[in-house]
């Protein structure tokens with residue numbers, strides 16, 4: 001009997017210390033190890049990297065002649081000075097038409113698996129021609145695009161250097177754009193220096209924020225790995241009639257209102273947030289998660305539930321998100337070929 005009482009006393013003691021918020025053990029180095037940056041950029045075997053391909057892709061990316069009006073380039077909506085987004089809640093395309101979704105960043109997509117907010121493109125090559133020929137975006141037909149490029153002498157030599165004997169085709173345009181995009185990788189951030197062992201690289205608040213991100217706030221269940229995305233699709237409870245991934249995979253109920261988990265690299269530079277630009281800053285994003293989403297539909301992810309995070313904890317989480325910001329060089333727009 002004596003022993004049983006002792007056990008109960010110990011059990012009560014443990015319960016009391018948990019109730020008082022004593023920290024549970026946390027494997028810092030094990031958790032940080034899940035965020036190591038890869039050593040090199042992967043390129044597909046049928047479109048390997050070469051300097052000539054990167055140069056051609058960069059030139060096309062910044063060339064407004066890829067649009068009907070000759071005023072819109074890829075960089076208009078994926079602007080290097082705005083962390084490769086456009087700073088708008090929703091993109092503005094051809095003839096100033098507001099599109100239904102926000103321009104995502106094109107950073108770190110070499111590791112991407114499916115593209116667009118709803119994952120409807122399976123490669124960067126497949127994605128690249130979409131905006132050019134979309135009437136709402138750049139509004140140029142494939143034939144017009146090729147006629148324009150073939151009329152430019154310097155483009156003929158740039159294509160020949162990049163894809164010898166393949167000519168100026170929709171295929172080589174897409175491959176060059178994809179090659180350039182694969183080279184866009186966010187530089188080392190304070191968080192990466194911490195992962196590598198420099199304990200002074202981030203603040204104590206950011207460290208507490210990382211711990212919350214991994215545990216109580218549940219963020220890492222979707223924002224995982226060094227790019228902070230599971231490359232999957234979730235309904236996190238944003239209202240609206242855009243069904244997201246369900247338009248690509250009809251009949252799968254959990255895919256209704258599900259959108260691709262965005263990278264959190266340099267996220268502090270890319271407000272406003274979400275596929276619809278509905279959250280104006282990181283405070284608003286964290287509030288949304290604390291509430292467990294705003295629209296509680298059957299498709300709502302089971303990882304989204306109200307969170308018990310105090311004010312200081314929310315600040316720590318945001319401080320952690322800031323530690324993912326790197327000082328990336330902003331490439332100068334290339335001189336356009338004549």
Ligand code: HEC
Nearest residue numbers: 073074077091092093101102103104115116117118131137
């Ligand atoms: C008018 C603005 C606009 C222009 C111009 C534009 N985009 Fe986009 N881009 C968007 C929007 C909006 C989306 C998201 C659309 C969606 O998910 O339905 C997007 C999505 C993408 C994605 C997918 C990113 C991801 O994480 O899945 C890539 C890659 C991309 N664009 C590259 C390009 C390239 C290359 C060009 C030039 C040929 C270009 N874009 C021109 C607005 C634009």
Ligand code: HEC
Nearest residue numbers: 217218219222234259260261262273274275285289301303
């Ligand atoms: C169930 C998976 C899931 C969980 C858990 C989750 N996220 Fe997200 N996150 C997403 C998805 C999906 C989006 C995009 C949703 C959309 O646009 O409709 C997103 C968007 C974001 C964005 C906006 C990024 C941008 O470029 O628009 C931020 C910031 C963010 N999440 C941070 C967090 C934080 C912090 C937590 C933890 C409190 C968290 N997320 C938990 C899946 C998740």
